Amino acid sequence: MSFTDEAWTATASLQNAIRTMPFTSELAAGTLSAATFREYIIQDAHYLEGFARALAMTAARASEAPDIARLADSANGAIAVERQLHGDYMIRFGISPEAFAATPPSRACDHYVAFLIRSAAIDPFQVAVAALLPCFWIYHRVGQSIHSVAAADHPYQAWIDTYASEDFEAAVQGMLNLTDRLAAHANSTIRTAMHGAFTRSSWHEWMFWDSAYRLAGWEEPFS
Numbered sequence: 046m047s048f049t050d051e052a053w054t055a056t057a058s059l060q061n062a063i064r065t066m067p068f069t070s071e072l073a074a075g076t077l078s079a080a081t082f083r084e085y086i087i088q089d090a091h092y093l094e095g096f097a098r099a100l101a102m103t104a105a106r107a108s109e110a111p112d113i114a115r116l117a118d119s120a121n122g123a124i125a126v127e128r129q130l131h132g133d134y135m136i137r138f139g140i141s142p143e144a145f146a147a148t149p150p151s152r153a154c155d156h157y158v159a160f161l162i163r164s165a166a167i168d169p170f171q172v173a174v175a176a177l178l179p180c181f182w183i184y185h186r187v188g189q190s191i192h193s194v195a196a197a198d199h200p201y202q203a204w205i206d207t208y209a210s211e212d213f214e215a216a217v218q219g220m221l222n223l224t225d226r227l228a229a230h231a232n233s234t235i236r237t238a239m240h241g242a243f244t245r246s247s248w249h250e251w252m253f254w255d256s257a258y259r260l261a262g263w264e265e266p267f268s
């Protein structure tokens with residue numbers, strides 16, 4: 046079995062939780078409240094900037110030139126999606142620049158981004174790549190499965206189209222190939238750490254949607 050098949054199987058219960066959780070089920074059905082989607086879009090704009098930084102940092106550490114280019118392309122792609130959120134979605138869902146500026150990253154968003162940037166900075170390159178893979182793969186799986194059931198006048202069609210697209214699929218396939226190539230040449234210590242990073246990132250994907258659904262920010266102490 047390839048490393049990536051192994052990683053998906055090892056995280057089956059998390060992947061199943063992501064597929065069936067309220068945020069993704071209601072997103073698929075088109076019944077997710079606009080207020081919840083708004084919160085998610087704001088947080089995702091914050092996330093995509095941090096994700097792009099982690100991709101660019103990991104790109105710089107690749108030993109093969111094509112891998113530098115692929116990871117840097119994805120950093121560029123993540124910023125392109127972030128610009129789309131700012132330029133189109135925020136207007137469509139009634140998020141003013143002032144409202145965005147007044148909303149800091151949530152605890153879940155900051156935790157995920159901090160994890161990815163820390164991994165990119167100090168983990169072995171193979172482990173940093175494994176940490177980045179769920180960001181691609183889970184979104185593609187979720188986007189595809191919603192795409193296959195979505196009604197024609199779906200309120201979140203543009204979101205679905207982004208992650209079910211052939212362009213995104215090519216980026217996902219590139220990351221899967223890179224991860225499997227690295228794992229095939231890695232020793233068992235590195236492979237174990239790659240599994241750990243993949244699992245932790247998958248958990249962060251679940252937590253990110255769970256947090257948006259609960260409209261969770263930063264809890265403050267009561268006086």
Ligand SMILES: Cc1ncc(CO)c(N)n1
Nearest residue numbers: 089092180181184250253
């Ligand atoms: C939280 C999160 N993970 C992954 C993606 C897809 O890149 C995204 N837009 N947001």
Ligand SMILES: Cc1ncsc1CCO
Nearest residue numbers: 118119122123126181216
């Ligand atoms: C992973 C990812 N998420 C949004 S854009 C992007 C890179 C696509 O090339």
